[in-house]
Amino acid sequence: MIKYKLACKNCETTFDSWFASSKEFEKLKKKHLLVCHICNSTKVDKTLMAPSVRNNKKNTKNDLQLDKYDNVKKTIKSYQKFIKENFKFVGENFAYEARSIHYNPKKKSKGIYGNASKKDLTELKEEGIDAQMIPWVEDKDN
Numbered sequence: 001m002i003k004y005k006l007a008c009k010n011c012e013t014t015f016d017s018w019f020a021s022s023k024e025f026e027k028l029k030k031k032h033l034l035v036c037h038i039c040n041s042t043k044v045d046k047t048l049m050a051p052s053v054r055n056n057k058k059n060t061k062n063d064l065q066l067d068k069y070d071n072v073k074k075t076i077k078s079y080q081k082f083i084k085e086n087f088k089f090v091g092e093n094f095a096y097e098a099r100s101i102h103y104n105p106k107k108k109s110k111g112i113y114g115n116a117s118k119k120d121l122t123e124l125k126e127e128g129i130d131a132q133m134i135p136w137v138e139d140k141d142n
Contacts, residue, residue: 005049006034010041035118076137087111094131095120102129
């Protein structure tokens with residue numbers, strides 16, 4: 001995994017994003033799949049960033065940042081565990097299932113979770129259907 005600091009040339013927003021490799025970043029950029037989360041522009045590119053280097057000194061700024069990252073990751077994983085235990089996974093059918101539950105008052109269902117595109121989420125919101133996007137961390141620790 002590699003982390004890049006990205007910048008939107010349209011609205012000048014900067015944000016971090018993780019990629020499987022530098023080749024994966026280039027592939028997504030070439031296909032115009034990198035999108036600014038603020039203005040939906042595809043004019044997103046890498047910016048300069050300093051590498052994160054660990055040293056043996058305790059309580060350095062990098063160690064504190066890594067601790068914060070680990071705490072956030074742990075919190076996200078606990079949310080994921082709760083969601084997996086209490087909601088039904090519907091995979092790629094999330095938008096369809098959400099509409100089915102919303103428009104059929106007789107249909108009883110516990111909450112659902114799954115995958116949806118940004119376009120699907122926008123359309124659901126326009127229809128008055130509450131759906132949220134949350135970060136998802138893979139279970140592997142590397």
